Structure formats: structure tokens, C-alpha cells
Amino acid sequence: MFLIALGFLAPALVLLVGLVLYPILYTVVRSFFSAEGGDFVGWDNYVTMFTNDSTFTAIRNNVIWVLVAPVSCTVLGLLFAVLLEKIKWSTAFKLIIFMPMAISMLAAGVIFRGIFQESPNLGVVNAAVVAVNSAFGGGDAAYPGATPRGDAGLIDDSGVLAGETAVTAGDEQNFPLVGVRADSVPDGAEQAEPAGSAGAGQVTGTVWLDVVTGGGGTPGQIDDGKTGLPGIRVDAVAADGTIAATTETDAAGRYILAGLAEETYRIALPASNFDEGYQGVSWLSSGLITAVIILSYIWIWAGFAMVMIASGLSAIDRSLQEAARMDGANEWKVFSRITAPLLSPVLIVVFVTLIINVLKIFDLVYVIPPGASKPAANVIAVEMWTVSFGGGSNQGLGSALAILLLILVLPSMIINVRKFRQERQS
Amino acid sequence: MSLTPTHVRGKKTLARSILGFVDKGIINAVLVIVAIFWLVPTLGLFVSSLRTVGDSASSGWWTVVTTPAQLTIDNYANLLSNPTITGSFWNTILITVPTTVLVVIFGALAGYAFAWLKFPGRDWLLIAVIVLLAVPLQVALIPLARMFGALGIFGSIFGVILFHVAFGLPFAIFLLRNFFTQIPAELLEAARIDGASDWRIFVQVILPLGGPAIASLAIFQFLWTWNDMLVALIFTDSGSQPLTVAIQSQLRQFGSNLDVLSAGAFLSMIVPLIVFFAFQRFFVQALLAGSQK
Incomplete structure (x- = not known):
């Protein structure tokens, strides 16, 4: 009997002992040796792990991952599983949410790297953010890069374009500008026109693009073929720095500042006319990169939690909930007092599975961050790969990091074994 | 419950059904939005894969809504005429299929022994398998790289x-053992x-x-590998790399x-999605x- 059993077990045992058990022991021993393996270094690698900047960042990020990702996935999965029961197209919904589980983390990484690209022209998330922002009043006409034509009596004071000399009511102040990108001139812009003489208490002038397409024209003069720049804010700044009047240029670039007293003013085009405008959020920068990667993880694994919890839900005896409802319990009470406690075994399984999985996270962190934010996104598995294979060739430290992962997984292992023994006894 | 007068119960049900109707509308709307959020990333990748590099560098994939003419299958044509890609696609199959077959065979053999054969130390060995379930594969990378070398x-x-x-194997043994124990003992006795x-x-x-x-195990192992x-x-x-490795080497730019x-x-996703x-x-x-279990 023993021999027969051994015959059935032999292939699996040989592989598990040779390729899993032996390597674990080897890695434990190796973690106490130096980078090349020649010298015994005691706990040095473990000390390095917590003192070296990049490994410490990795460990800290792993803690963030474990605190955030499993809870988020489980809560979302629970929410979806409960709401699912109220809709008719639950099968389709399940398939849609669960589908990312089938694809590789590499593909998911490429997807999320794409949608979080910084330029609002390329990344769909920033495109949406910018669209929402301009819908709420942001995003005025902007002419990034514009500078005053030289010798036109204009100065560029850290982004603010202003006349060199002060003016009084009745004067004219023109702004011939260059360096404006063609694509920032709006479609409604017309041929530039002189502003005409200013009335009492007024200062007038024109802001135009001092370039004729195809060449020609005199610098600083409003010639045929030069375009007025509409929508530019113009301020009359009093001697004490207050803004006495403000207006915007029309389609031909003209403006009229009215209601001015008999004082001297500087006419200025504030810097807001010339900045890039709102460009969205730098999602892939060091500060936000871990949040973005966790988001992509949730996109993949919420479906797992949902499917597991939904099947747990369907196994619950419905008469209990019905009875509670009949007794006047509201939906929240039914959920928190009856459904959730009955679900807790499934929730624990989902949670433990996710923790084990999150600790080992590699692919997404390897794929999503651009070079500059890779250090900020680091996690243990990536650091382990980097120091032992990706150029570091310090297999002592790499072994210590692998053992750290193993130690972090231990509590989940114990839970699994306990659960198994309980089920055997019952 | 039976003591509740019928007219009160009727009223309650009416109020509840109106509420329920409103609730249903909100839930449906919320889940539609969630579903769209979950679909858009994949859809974006698919549309991107049908645009030229030039288009992708100057505008977002969503501009196809206004200018559908930019779509082309050139990227796929180029990919399929690139020997590195086709070679790595083939490698993926050469790695995945034998792995799946071997895991199923070895796992089924061991699963049967754990489920139906009695031998000394069986329970302890099974617990060892459960412990191995959670072992991070990182612990084997360095020693196996050496050993294979x-x-x-x-x-x-x-x-x-x-x-x-x-x-x-740990997952395969655990999964199949659990299924096999549910097979009625009489069938085995009869045999x-x-x-x-x-x-x-x-x-x-x-x-x-x-x-x-x-079948469950095979699908799982297939997708995993x-x-x-x-x-x-x-x-x-470079000669034996699968598709995932070939693609990640392009990530730098x-x-x-x-x-x-x-x-x-998307090419790497097609087979998993079909499966x-x-x-x-x-x-x-x-x-x-x-x-x-």
C-alpha cells in the first residue's frame, strides 16, 4: 500500500522537494552570505535591507500595498456582489468586472500606463480632468510662449508683459507679440485692427501677433495678414500696484480700458494669459505612482473578490433575511446583522488570498512607472529582482529580501492550515 | 408575522415596491457607470492598437469617435511579420501547454493518493502542501537559476x-484532492x-x-503560465522568451x-480572453x- 501511494506521489514529491523545498533552505542559508557568496556576513543583509534607501522604500511601499489594496478589493467586491443581486444583467456585469483577471499584468500595466499619460492629448484620465476643469471656468484662452517684439517699448517682468513707460487716460498702448504657437490662436481671431483714439478716462490699444504668415510686414506695425489675439486679459495698474481697470481683447485684438482717473498707469498683460493652462495631474510622477498602480491592481482583482463573495452570498439561506425584513429590519440592518456575519468565512478567504498576492506584487510595479518614478514605486519583489538579477548582482541581499517575503506570508500560511484542520474536524 | 393585519402589510409592500423601483434605477445607473469604467481601459488599448505611431503621439485614442478614418490594422501586420514577436508567441505556447499538461497529470496522481490511499504521514504531508501553497516563488529564483545553470x-x-x-503543483494537488474526496466511496469500492x-x-x-x-485546474494553470x-x-x-518578455522590452520608450x-x-490577451x-x-x-475548501 505504501509503495503504491509512493508511486502516485513520486513525481510531485520529487519536484516539490527538489525545486521548492531545497531552494527555500538554500535561500535561507544564502541570505547570511555576502553578495558573491564567498563570506559569511551574519545578519548584515537583513540590516542593509532596513537601512538602505531603496530597499527601505520598497518595504514601506509593500506596507502601503497590504494596508490599501486587499481592503479596497474586498469592499468593492462585496459592494458589487450585493448590488448584483438587484439587476437583471448580472451575468454581463460579472463578466465585465471579472475579465481583467484573465489578462496578464503586463497587458494591464501597458493599459494603465497609457490611460494615465501626462499629456491631456494622450492620456484619457487627464483629458477628462482638463475637460471637467474647463467646464467649471478654468482654461481661458492661453498663449504659452508669447514674448513682446523687441524695440516695441514692452518689457517681460517674470511672465507679466507690460508697457515700459506709464500712460495716462487718452493714451494708446499697443502689444505686438511674437512666439505665439499657431495652434493656440483661436479660430475666431480676426485681422488685427488699430484700436482708435481713446476717449475721456480711457486707454486703448491692440494686442496682435506681430508676424505675417509667409513673411513680410514691418515689425511693430499692424500690417495686413497680422492676427489680433482675442481673449487676452489687460490690466491698468495704478502707481500703488492696485488694478484700476481690467478688460479683455476682442476678436481683432483691440481693448478699451475705461473709467480711469487722471493718474499714470502701467498697462499690463498678466502672466495667466501666457501659462500653459491647466494640464491635468502628473499621475505617473513619484508622488502619485503607487496610488495609480494600486488602482490598476484593484481594476484586476476586484472581480476576483466579487465572484468569490457572490458565490458565498448565493449559498446563504435566504429565509433568514426575509424573516428579518418581515420583522421590520431595514436593509442596512439585514446586511450588517445577518448577511455580513454569514459571509465572514468567504470574506476572510478573499482577504487572505489577496494579502498573499499583494505581498508578491511584481509585474505591475515593473511595468507601469516611467524610469523617473521607478524608485518611488519600488516594492520588495521588484527590489529582489533588481538587486539579484537586474544589474545589482547582490544575491546575498536578494536572498534576504526573498526570505522577508516568506516571513511576511507566514501568518497567512498559518491561517490556511488552521482553517484546513478545523474543516477536517467538523 | 401572521398577526399583522393584512391591510397594513399590503400598504407596506406598496411603499416598499415604489422605493424598490427607485432603488433599482439608481443601482442600475451606478453599475452601468462602473461597468463603463471597467471597460474603457481595455477598449482604449484595443483602439490604440489600431492607430499609427504618429496618430498615437499626437492625439488620444478617443479621437476615433470624430475621425474613424485613422484606424488601420498595420500594427498587427507588422507584428505578425516580426520574427521576434512570432517566435515569442510560439514560445509562449511551447511553455504553457506542456506546463499545463504536466501539472494536471502530476497533480491528479498526487491528488488521488491524498484523497483515497492510506499511507503513514498522509495528513502531515497534506499540511505541508497547504503550507507550500502560499510560498512566494521569489525564494526559489536565486537557487534555481544556479541549479539550472x-x-x-x-x-x-x-x-x-x-x-x-x-x-x-501545491495548488493542483490541493484542488484535485478536494474534488476527488467528493467522489462517492461506493464507486471506488465497487471497482x-x-x-x-x-x-x-x-x-x-x-x-x-x-x-x-x-478542466478547472487546466484553465487556471494555463492562464497563470x-x-x-x-x-x-x-x-x-532571447531565443526562448515568451510574448510577455518580448513586449516588456519595448517599455523603455x-x-x-x-x-x-x-x-x-492585445495579441498576448487574445488567447487568454478566448479561454x-x-x-x-x-x-x-x-x-x-x-x-x-
Whole structure:
């Protein structure tokens, strides 16, 4: 009997002992040796792990991952599983949410790297953010890069374009500008026109693009073929720095500042006319990169939690909930007092599975961050790969990091074994 | 409950059904929005894979809504005429199929022994398997790279397969053992009385009855191996690398390689998606049985 059993077990045992058990022991021993393996270094690698900047960042990020990702996935999965029961197209919904589980983390990484690209022209998330922002009043006409034509009596004071000399009511102040990108001139812009003489208490002038397409024209003069720049804010700044009047240029670039007293003013085009405008959020920068990667993880694994919890839900005896409802319990009470406690075994399984999985996270962190934010996104598995294979060739430290992962997984292992023994006894 | 006057109950039901109707509307709307959020990323990748590098560098994929003319299958044509990509696609199959077959065979053999054979230390051995379920494969990377190097299989498809089989076995044994224990004992007894050996019982009773469980395991292992990048990144070279490794090498210049990246990523997704949609019932079963039992 023993021999027969051994015959059935032999292939699996040989592989598990040779390729899993032996390597674990080897890695434990190796973690106490130096980078090349020649010298015994005691706990040095473990000390390095917590003192070296990049490994410490990795460990800290792993803690963030474990605190955030499993809870988020489980809560979302629970929410979806409960709401699912109220809709008719639950099968389709399940398939849609669960589908990312089938694809590789590499593909998911490429997807999320794409949608979080910084330029609002390329990344769909920033495109949406910018669209929402301009819908709420942001995003005025902007002419990034514009500078005053030289010798036109204009100065560029850290982004603010202003006349060199002060003016009084009745004067004219023109702004011939260059360096404006063609694509920032709006479609409604017309041929530039002189502003005409200013009335009492007024200062007038024109802001135009001092370039004729195809060449020609005199610098600083409003010639045929030069375009007025509409929508530019113009301020009359009093001697004490207050803004006495403000207006915007029309389609031909003209403006009229009215209601001015008999004082001297500087006419200025504030810097807001010339900045890039709102460009969205730098999602892939060091500060936000871990949040973005966790988001992509949730996109993949919420479906797992949902499917597991939904099947747990369907196994619950419905008469209990019905009875509670009949007794006047509201939906929240039914959920928190009856459904959730009955679900807790499934929730624990989902949670433990996710923790084990999150600790080992590699692919997404390897794929999503651009070079500059890779250090900020680091996690243990990536650091382990980097120091032992990706150029570091310090297999002592790499072994210590692998053992750290193993130690972090231990509590989940114990839970699994306990659960198994309980089920055997019952 | 039966003491509640009927007219009160009727009223309550009416109020509740109105409320329920409003609730249903909100829930449907929320879930539609969630579903769109979940679909858009994949849709974006697919549309990106149908645009030229130039278009991808100057405008977002969503501009196809206004200018559908920009779509082209050139990226896929280029990909399929690129020997590195086609070679790595072939490698992915050469790694995934044998791994799946071996995991299923070895896992079924061991699963049967754990489920129906009595031998000393069985329970402890089973607990050891459960412990191994959660072992991070990182602990084996350094020693196996050395060992495979010494054996001369480092960088070969065979080495990657060995690695995947070893680390797939704990789950396979656990899953199949759980399924096999549910097969009625009378069936095995009957076969035994007829004088069938354990081998015959395994082949003629266990395997046919365990079909769905084996299918679940096979789907799970197939997707797992197909989608792996880490093991292949270390244990393959340029001749044996699978699709995931070939694609990730293009990541350094994300913007200018978007044609290869998006089409390549989608190419790598096609087989898993087909498998997933065709057999998702089995896949779900594997997840459920693997962690709930």
C-alpha cells in the first residue's frame, strides 16, 4: 500500500522537494552570505535591507500595498456582489468586472500606463480632468510662449508683459507679440485692427501677433495678414500696484480700458494669459505612482473578490433575511446583522488570498512607472529582482529580501492550515 | 408575522415596491457607470492598437469617435511579420501547454493518493502542501537559476516549464484532492471488489468523474503560465522568451513604441480572453474550490 501511494506521489514529491523545498533552505542559508557568496556576513543583509534607501522604500511601499489594496478589493467586491443581486444583467456585469483577471499584468500595466499619460492629448484620465476643469471656468484662452517684439517699448517682468513707460487716460498702448504657437490662436481671431483714439478716462490699444504668415510686414506695425489675439486679459495698474481697470481683447485684438482717473498707469498683460493652462495631474510622477498602480491592481482583482463573495452570498439561506425584513429590519440592518456575519468565512478567504498576492506584487510595479518614478514605486519583489538579477548582482541581499517575503506570508500560511484542520474536524 | 393585519402589510409592500423601483434605477445607473469604467481601459488599448505611431503621439485614442478614418490594422501586420514577436508567441505556447499538461497529470496522481490511499504521514504531508501553497516563488529564483545553470538548462524552455510545474503543483494537488474526496466511496469500492488495481481505478473511475475539476485546474494553470512575466524574465533568453518578455522590452520608450506595445499586449490577451470567455465557469470553479475548501 505504501509503495503504491509512493508511486502516485513520486513525481510531485520529487519536484516539490527538489525545486521548492531545497531552494527555500538554500535561500535561507544564502541570505547570511555576502553578495558573491564567498563570506559569511551574519545578519548584515537583513540590516542593509532596513537601512538602505531603496530597499527601505520598497518595504514601506509593500506596507502601503497590504494596508490599501486587499481592503479596497474586498469592499468593492462585496459592494458589487450585493448590488448584483438587484439587476437583471448580472451575468454581463460579472463578466465585465471579472475579465481583467484573465489578462496578464503586463497587458494591464501597458493599459494603465497609457490611460494615465501626462499629456491631456494622450492620456484619457487627464483629458477628462482638463475637460471637467474647463467646464467649471478654468482654461481661458492661453498663449504659452508669447514674448513682446523687441524695440516695441514692452518689457517681460517674470511672465507679466507690460508697457515700459506709464500712460495716462487718452493714451494708446499697443502689444505686438511674437512666439505665439499657431495652434493656440483661436479660430475666431480676426485681422488685427488699430484700436482708435481713446476717449475721456480711457486707454486703448491692440494686442496682435506681430508676424505675417509667409513673411513680410514691418515689425511693430499692424500690417495686413497680422492676427489680433482675442481673449487676452489687460490690466491698468495704478502707481500703488492696485488694478484700476481690467478688460479683455476682442476678436481683432483691440481693448478699451475705461473709467480711469487722471493718474499714470502701467498697462499690463498678466502672466495667466501666457501659462500653459491647466494640464491635468502628473499621475505617473513619484508622488502619485503607487496610488495609480494600486488602482490598476484593484481594476484586476476586484472581480476576483466579487465572484468569490457572490458565490458565498448565493449559498446563504435566504429565509433568514426575509424573516428579518418581515420583522421590520431595514436593509442596512439585514446586511450588517445577518448577511455580513454569514459571509465572514468567504470574506476572510478573499482577504487572505489577496494579502498573499499583494505581498508578491511584481509585474505591475515593473511595468507601469516611467524610469523617473521607478524608485518611488519600488516594492520588495521588484527590489529582489533588481538587486539579484537586474544589474545589482547582490544575491546575498536578494536572498534576504526573498526570505522577508516568506516571513511576511507566514501568518497567512498559518491561517490556511488552521482553517484546513478545523474543516477536517467538523 | 401572521398577526399583522393584512391591510397594513399590503400598504407596506406598496411603499416598499415604489422605493424598490427607485432603488433599482439608481443601482442600475451606478453599475452601468462602473461597468463603463471597467471597460474603457481595455477598449482604449484595443483602439490604440489600431492607430499609427504618429496618430498615437499626437492625439488620444478617443479621437476615433470624430475621425474613424485613422484606424488601420498595420500594427498587427507588422507584428505578425516580426520574427521576434512570432517566435515569442510560439514560445509562449511551447511553455504553457506542456506546463499545463504536466501539472494536471502530476497533480491528479498526487491528488488521488491524498484523497483515497492510506499511507503513514498522509495528513502531515497534506499540511505541508497547504503550507507550500502560499510560498512566494521569489525564494526559489536565486537557487534555481544556479541549479539550472549547472544543469545547462538555464535560458531554455525546459527550465521555465520545470519551474512553473513545481510551483503549480501545491495548488493542483490541493484542488484535485478536494474534488476527488467528493467522489462517492461506493464507486471506488465497487471497482475494487471487481479486482481493479489502483491504477485502473485512477484511470477509469477518478479521471472521468473528476473531469470538471481537471478542466478547472487546466484553465487556471494555463492562464497563470501564459500570463507569467517574472519567471520568464529570469529563466529565458532571447531565443526562448515568451510574448510577455518580448513586449516588456519595448517599455523603455513607451510613447514611440506604442504601436508594438498596444498591439503586442492585445495579441498576448487574445488567447487568454478566448479561454476565459469559453471556459469561465471552470475558471471560477478553480478559484472557488482552491480557496474555499
